[in-house]
Amino acid sequence: MSRGFRADASGTILGLALLAGTSLAHPAQAYTVYVTNEKGNSVSVIDTETMAVTGTWKVGRRPRGVTTSKDGKELFVCASDDDRIDVLDTSTGKVVRSLRSGPDPEQFILGPQGNLLYVANEDDSQVTVIDIEKNKVMAEVPVGVEPEGMGLSPDGKILVNTSETTNMAHFIDTTTFAVIDNVLVDARPRFAEFTADGKFLWVSAEVGGTISVIDVASRRVIKKITFKIPGVNDEAIQPVGIRITKDGGKAFVALGPANRIAVIDARSHAVEKYLPVGQRVWQLAFTPDQKLLFSTNGSSNDISVVDVAAEKVVKSIPVGLLPWGVTVSPN
Numbered sequence: 085m086s087r088g089f090r091a092d093a094s095g096t097i098l099g100l101a102l103l104a105g106t107s108l109a110h111p112a113q114a115y116t117v118y119v120t121n122e123k124g125n126s127v128s129v130i131d132t133e134t135m136a137v138t139g140t141w142k143v144g145r146r147p148r149g150v151t152t153s154k155d156g157k158e159l160f161v162c163a164s165d166d167d168r169i170d171v172l173d174t175s176t177g178k179v180v181r182s183l184r185s186g187p188d189p190e191q192f193i194l195g196p197q198g199n200l201l202y203v204a205n206e207d208d209s210q211v212t213v214i215d216i217e218k219n220k221v222m223a224e225v226p227v228g229v230e231p232e233g234m235g236l237s238p239d240g241k242i243l244v245n246t247s248e249t250t251n252m253a254h255f256i257d258t259t260t261f262a263v264i265d266n267v268l269v270d271a272r273p274r275f276a277e278f279t280a281d282g283k284f285l286w287v288s289a290e291v292g293g294t295i296s297v298i299d300v301a302s303r304r305v306i307k308k309i310t311f312k313i314p315g316v317n318d319e320a321i322q323p324v325g326i327r328i329t330k331d332g333g334k335a336f337v338a339l340g341p342a343n344r345i346a347v348i349d350a351r352s353h354a355v356e357k358y359l360p361v362g363q364r365v366w367q368l369a370f371t372p373d374q375k376l377l378f379s380t381n382g383s384s385n386d387i388s389v390v391d392v393a394a395e396k397v398v399k400s401i402p403v404g405l406l407p408w409g410v411t412v413s414p415n
Contacts, residue, residue, distance in 0.1 A: 121404030
């Protein structure tokens with residue numbers, strides 16, 4: 085195989101450099117992409133202008149969830165096996181402090197004001213609310229067994245946690261930190277994503293193989309989205325990460341060991357196509373302008389770059405060992 089190309093598990097050839105005569109649709113400005121490498125205990129840093137890794141930063145053990153501060157000056161990383169959240173200075177790549185968290189933090193989401201971090205602690209069945217500046221635990225909210233996914237309504241009033249073993253989406257009031265409802269979904273829910281208008285919540289079920297679309301007002305499941313890929317066993321189709329465009333038109337879903345990203349009409353809920361990516365695609369992140377989408381491919385140790393408008397994979401970038409989480413700088 086010629087240099088600059090690789091084959092994914094389905095045999096599809098993806099260019100590390102695009103074929104002659106085509107061009108990569110770069111975002112209007114350059115952004116920085118951060119990828120946590122679960123077995124590498126590191127973060128890969130990627131420049132969207134060059135589409136190359138520009139640095140590798142050491143962090144705590146088994147890094148998974150990752151996000152940035154609102155101004156992009158700090159990077160937060162769940163160091164799951166160290167029971168802490170590392171805070172890195174994005175100008176130096178150095179860990180400058182660590183935040184208290186419960187045992188085995190896996191995913192988190194930053195509050196709209198940028199001062200509260202909502203953390204799913206997988207080993208003690210609770211969500212921890214942390215004041216970032218004070219490094220103070222503001223609340224501990226009991227939820228189901230093995231909490232993971234964390235979604236926050238656009239107005240910041242409703243927090244949703246998914247519990248993998250209890251198979252529920254837990255709705256939490258961010259004023260009182262009380263669980264106000266529990267919605268049963270399919271087996272092993274992994275991710276929760278609100279639509280931009282706040283009317284619907286999408287929850288992926290890894291073992292169930294579905295997406296539950298929940299009406300937020302009634303907190304009822306109004307649709308189950310299923311997937312069928314020719315030549316791929318149903319057991320390999322394991323939905324995990326979800327991203328929905330701001331205009332509510334399209335949704336992208338990572339399908340785990342199926343090695344595909346599903347493209348869905350977010351209004352009709354019809355699955356339109358499948359994009360072949362690397363092996364065991366896990367999490368997804370848009371650039372702020374939503375021109376590009378990045379996926380972490382855990383078993384092939386790379387990320388895929390999707391041109392959102394063209395709905396096409398345009399590049400593969402090698403990163404560290406077992407890439408898990410991904411986020412993009414806000415500016």
